[in-house]
Amino acid sequence: MVDVELADVQGFIVRGYTMPVARYFGLSVRESTGARAFLTTLVGSDPMVPSITTAQPWAMKPEYCVNLGITFRGLAALGVPPGSLTSFPVEYCEGAVARAANVGDVGTSAPDQWLRWLVDPELQLLLMLSAQSGSALDAATKRLEQSWSTSCVELGRHDGASLPDDVAHFGYRDGISQPTIEGVPLAGLPDHLPPAPLGEFLLGYPSQFDQFSYPVPEPPELGINGSFAAFRVLEQDVAAFAEFVSQQALTTGLSEELIEAKLCGRWRNGTPLVLSPDTDTPEPPIPPEAMNDFDYIGQYDDQRGYRCPIGSHIRRMNPRGQRVAGDAGHLHRIVRRGIAYGPPYDPEHPRDGQSRGLLGLFIGISLHDQFEFLMTQWANDGIFTAGLGRTNDPLIGAQANGAGTFSIPQAAGSVTLQGLTRFVTTRGGAYCFLPSISAIRYLATLA
Numbered sequence: 001m002v003d004v005e006l007a008d009v010q011g012f013i014v015r016g017y018t019m020p021v022a023r024y025f026g027l028s029v030r031e032s033t034g035a036r037a038f039l040t041t042l043v044g045s046d047p048m049v050p051s052i053t054t055a056q057p058w059a060m061k062p063e064y065c066v067n068l069g070i071t072f073r074g075l076a077a078l079g080v081p082p083g084s085l086t087s088f089p090v091e092y093c094e095g096a097v098a099r100a101a102n103v104g105d106v107g108t109s110a111p112d113q114w115l116r117w118l119v120d121p122e123l124q125l126l127l128m129l130s131a132q133s134g135s136a137l138d139a140a141t142k143r144l145e146q147s148w149s150t151s152c153v154e155l156g157r158h159d160g161a162s163l164p165d166d167v168a169h170f171g172y173r174d175g176i177s178q179p180t181i182e183g184v185p186l187a188g189l190p191d192h193l194p195p196a197p198l199g200e201f202l203l204g205y206p207s208q209f210d211q212f213s214y215p216v217p218e219p220p221e222l223g224i225n226g227s228f229a230a231f232r233v234l235e236q237d238v239a240a241f242a243e244f245v246s247q248q249a250l251t252t253g254l255s256e257e258l259i260e261a262k263l264c265g266r267w268r269n270g271t272p273l274v275l276s277p278d279t280d281t282p283e284p285p286i287p288p289e290a291m292n293d294f295d296y297i298g299q300y301d302d303q304r305g306y307r308c309p310i311g312s313h314i315r316r317m318n319p320r321g322q323r324v325a326g327d328a329g330h331l332h333r334i335v336r337r338g339i340a341y342g343p344p345y346d347p348e349h350p351r352d353g354q355s356r357g358l359l360g361l362f363i364g365i366s367l368h369d370q371f372e373f374l375m376t377q378w379a380n381d382g383i384f385t386a387g388l389g390r391t392n393d394p395l396i397g398a399q400a401n402g403a404g405t406f407s408i409p410q411a412a413g414s415v416t417l418q419g420l421t422r423f424v425t426t427r428g429g430a431y432c433f434l435p436s437i438s439a440i441r442y443l444a445t446l447a
Contacts, residue, residue, distance in 0.1 A: 002198050004182050006055040008225045008436045011021035014055045014188035017065045019130040021137045022160040022339045027152040028122040029077035034151025039444040050140045064131040064140045064222045069432025074124030079446035087218040091368045103375035104398030109426035117156025118428030154427040160339035160359040169236045173270035189292035218265045225436035230371040233428040235357040239350035241423045248417045262408050264396045265312035273308040296322045305409040313395040316378045324385045335363040396424045
């Protein structure tokens with residue numbers, strides 16, 4: 001087992017905070033010396049300035065957690081020399097705006113439709129604040145603002161807040177499935193899949209590929225124990241989703257609850273279809289700790305998708321032991337951190353004009369081989385695995401308007417849902433480097 005110094009790793013890479021409110025700030029470096037001094041305060045011990053939250057276990061849950069992402073332009077603005085900049089992977093250097101079309105961000109999801117601060121070329125720092133209450137969020141915000149005020153300009157911010165019962169706006173229980181990472185404390189629900197090697201999520205360790213580890217950006221004190229993240233603002237059209245499900249129920253004779261479960265791969269309460277294909281309340285009940293412990297091969301042998309459709313959202317995004325594009329599902333795992341934004345959906349007032357969706361972070365050692373791979377090969381391409389044809393993920397896929405289809409395999413013959421449209425629209429994104437604590441100290445010393 002590989003050891004890692006948890007005090008040197010940003011905490012949200014290896015564990016979720018499960019805090020009910022969050023705020024994301026986009027900053028531009030106005031004055032590099034002052035910005036480096038701001039970084040010093042973020043890894044210092046000044047009780048008046050919130051500091052970066054590490055992966056060290058805590059004896060008592062804090063009132064808030066702070067984390068930092070830096071864009072490629074941000075590294076340059078902080079004074080990272082050209083030779084070091086060229087050691088970073090090309091997809092990170094190009095950034096989310098330039099690579100938007102690669103991941104399906106076209107049409108209404110294209111960068112010309114994004115929030116202005118997330119297409120601003122001067123977006124250099126992404127500061128992420130999670131808190132246990134609105135008052136704690138505002139208090140920490142005020143102290144951070146005072147710390148960056150002379151050196152950075154705020155380009156924009158976005159708030160998020162958890163919905164009741166830990167559900168997403170579409171109504172499904174969220175945040176159930178996360179990879180188990182070797183060498184760090186278990187941070188999610190257990191499963192029987194091979195643990196992810198540390199080098200699948202942190203630079204400087206053996207990766208998920210035999211005899212290959214990802215190059216560490218130079219110098220090592222900048223790269224080691226770092227990671228990468230795609231930040232996404234994803235607007236969800238809950239009314240369109242509800243209307244689609246209702247219409248398909250009338251057309252097919254299937255219940256709305258079953259159609260929703262088949263599209264996702266789980267019932268709304270999180271119960272996986274593989275473990276309970278006919279009801280969300282099986283007898284005996286599935287223990288909460290077993291909600292993520294299943295596969296599509298082996299015990300239930302669901303390779304035909306009779307229990308859980310092959311094209312369902314969770315099966316596409318985490319195919320587990322199933323044979324898929326990219327050789328194996330466990331080679332492209334990703335850590336997901338997310339929180340809802342906008343008011344809860346009210347079915348009595350479906351078209352209320354309110355924006356609602358998800359603020360998501362998708363974390364991995366390689367933006368290309370994890371986040372971008374999932375979006376291009378699994379979410380937006382039917383060659384993800386045999387039997388799908390040219391179909392996309394039913395929940396997050398880049399569907400042509402009204403032209404998408406979804407197959408529900410059954411022994412007596414498949415049922416095909418027609419008329420899928422795009423339910424999730426990208427409203428912004430950024431590719432960030434997540435430096436270690438020692439790397440932040442290194443950046444703070446650059447001249």
